[in-house]
Amino acid sequence: MNFNRIHLISFFLIFSFLFINLNYAQFGEVAGQLNFNASIGGSASLPFTLINGGAQSLNFKIILPTLNTIPNSTTPTFSISQMNGTIPPGGQLTLNVTVFMPSNKNKPGMHWSGILQAIELSNTTISGSGAILQQGVAKIVGVTALKPIGLPILYQILIVLAIIILIIILYLVIKKVKKPKFGNKLKTYNNKRKRSFKSKVSNKKLRSRNK
Amino acid sequence: MFGKRNIGLLSIFAGVIAIMGYLSLPLIYPSSGNSNVNANVVVSSACFIGLSPNSITFGNMAPTSSYDTNVLVTDTDNGGNVAANILLEGTTWTSGGNSFAVGQTNYNGISQSSYNGISLTTSLVDTAIQISAPTVSSPSTSNTIYFGLQVPGGTASGTYTQTITFENSC
Numbered sequence: 456m457n458f459n460r461i462h463l464i465s466f467f468l469i470f471s472f473l474f475i476n477l478n479y480a481q482f483g484e485v486a487g488q489l490n491f492n493a494s495i496g497g498s499a500s501l502p503f504t505l506i507n508g509g510a511q512s513l514n515f516k517i518i519l520p521t522l523n524t525i526p527n528s529t530t531p532t533f534s535i536s537q538m539n540g541t542i543p544p545g546g547q548l549t550l551n552v553t554v555f556m557p558s559n560k561n562k563p564g565m566h567w568s569g570i571l572q573a574i575e576l577s578n579t580t581i582s583g584s585g586a587i588l589q590q591g592v593a594k595i596v597g598v599t600a601l602k603p604i605g606l607p608i609l610y611q612i613l614i615v616l617a618i619i620i621l622i623i624i625l626y627l628v629i630k631k632v633k634k635p636k637f638g639n640k641l642k643t644y645n646n647k648r649k650r651s652f653k654s655k656v657s658n659k660k661l662r663s664r665n666k
Numbered sequence: 667m668f669g670k671r672n673i674g675l676l677s678i679f680a681g682v683i684a685i686m687g688y689l690s691l692p693l694i695y696p697s698s699g700n701s702n703v704n705a706n707v708v709v710s711s712a713c714f715i716g717l718s719p720n721s722i723t724f725g726n727m728a729p730t731s732s733y734d735t736n737v738l739v740t741d742t743d744n745g746g747n748v749a750a751n752i753l754l755e756g757t758t759w760t761s762g763g764n765s766f767a768v769g770q771t772n773y774n775g776i777s778q779s780s781y782n783g784i785s786l787t788t789s790l791v792d793t794a795i796q797i798s799a800p801t802v803s804s805p806s807t808s809n810t811i812y813f814g815l816q817v818p819g820g821t822a823s824g825t826y827t828q829t830i831t832f833e834n835s836c
Contacts, residue, residue: 486711486748486836508714508745570753570790572833577720585723586756586771586813586828588739590715593753593790593833 481508482515482575484592489552489571491596493531495603496558503535503594504549505573507542514541514576517550520569520596528565529557531598539576554598565600713750713797713836716742722830727817732781735774735814741797741832742808749799750834752809756786761824766817771828774812781814790833797834 483506493499507513516539522530536551552571574591581587718740724733743750756768772783775795784793797809813830 481714481716481742481744483712483714483746484834484836486713504710506712506714570835572790574831574833579720581721581723581827583723584725584761584825584827585721586830588717588720588722589829589831590717591831591833592713592715593835595835 482506482513482573482590482592483508484573484594485547489594489596491531491554491598492601493554493556493598494601495556495561495563497604498553498555500551500553502549503552503571503573504547505542505592506547507544510544512541512543515539515573515591516576518572518574520571522567522569522596522598525565525567528561529559531556531567531600533571533596552596556598556600558603561600563600563602567598569596570594571596709747711748711836713746713748713834714743715750715832715834716744717832718742722813724815727815729817729821730819732816733814734780735772735778735783735812737813738777739811739813739832740808741811741834742806743797743800743834744806746800746807746836748836750797750836752793752795752797752811753790753833753835754786754793754811754830755788755790755833756830757788757828759826759828761822761826764822764824764826766821766826768828770816770818771830772814772816774814775810777812778814781816783812783814786830790831792835 485504485506489501489503491499491501505515517535517537519533519535524530532555534553534555540548542548571594572591573593574589577589579587579589722737722739724737727733741752754773756771758768759766759770768788769785771786772781773786773793774783775793793811795809795811798807800807811832
């Protein structure tokens with residue numbers, strides 16, 4: 456009788472332990488802050504890894520960070536590779552978080568912060584009044600504006616192109632100006648040669664007459 | 667003594683024996699210098715969350731009455747390796763078309779014998795309550811938060827529900 460009771464109690468304890476562990480799976484994240492350094496007018500990306508340490512598949516949804524507002528600035532925006540999904544038991548999923556830094560009004564050194572959230576979607580219901588408890592993981596996110604990189608390069612390319620075009624135009628202009636002068640010189644040279652030839656011929660004729 | 671044919675056969679036989687011997691050498695004398703396989707793994711830092719229970723009930727309460735801040739919720743980090751901060755947010759209490767403020771629910775890191783704690787908000791707040799880093803010898807660590815409730819005067823009768831979200835951050 457006692458033996459059966461002990462068995463029953465141990466079975467109950469093991470079942471409750473398993474129930475607790477299986478019912479509320481361990482949802483995790485890889486540690487570390489997400490500090491984005493994004494150039495003005497550009498973007499930056501970092502990975503955000505979620506872990507399912509439980510024995511059942513885990514469904515989640517993402518809540519993008521709401522960043523603090525800075526006067527006279529344009530708040531950066533976020534995008535993530537997937538806003539919801541399922542992580543297999545014992546598996547992990549790496550999401551790619553991208554921040555876009557608007558060029559309007561923003562200056563290098565400006566810093567924003569917020570919290571990126573991943574919430575487990577559970578089917579928990581409650582009978583009667585009370586509070587349903589939801590679980591998730593949060594990641595503190597920091598965004599710092601850096602000097603624009605894309606724009607000066609574009610400017611430099613444009614400047615180089617403009618210089619090249621100017622050189623070509625100048626060359627063409629110089630060539631055009633020089634060409635007629637050279638032509639005139641050639642004409643005068645040819646005329647001189649013709650004249651000298653004529654004079655030579657006439658001289659020869661005179662000599663022969665004199666003879 | 668041996669014919670030319672026999673000498674040829676013998677030399678082929680000797681050649682085969684020599685090749686077989688050469689091939690079987692590694693089996694007789696296995697080389698020990700390059701038999702090691704190096705394995706490596708990079709263990710990242712991580713933290714987990716596991717709540718118990720997954721709902722809390724305050725029972726029947728009359729308007730203006732309060733429930734002591736002593737309803738226990740345990741937040742467990744099972745298998746992580748770094749400390750985690752507990753963040754909290756909640757939703758407005760609703761019952762059909764009726765509601766009352768989220769802040770009527772309060773929380774405290776220590777069990778209270780009265781309705782005494784920090785009001786819950788709809789935005790995520792760092793509770794400053796931390797779960798210590800699990801270790802190999804103690805792979806599961808946890809911390810507790812206690813909840814209480816006060817029903818405001820004039821609240822229409824009904825079955826009210828709220829969602830409280832726990833988030834661990836590391």
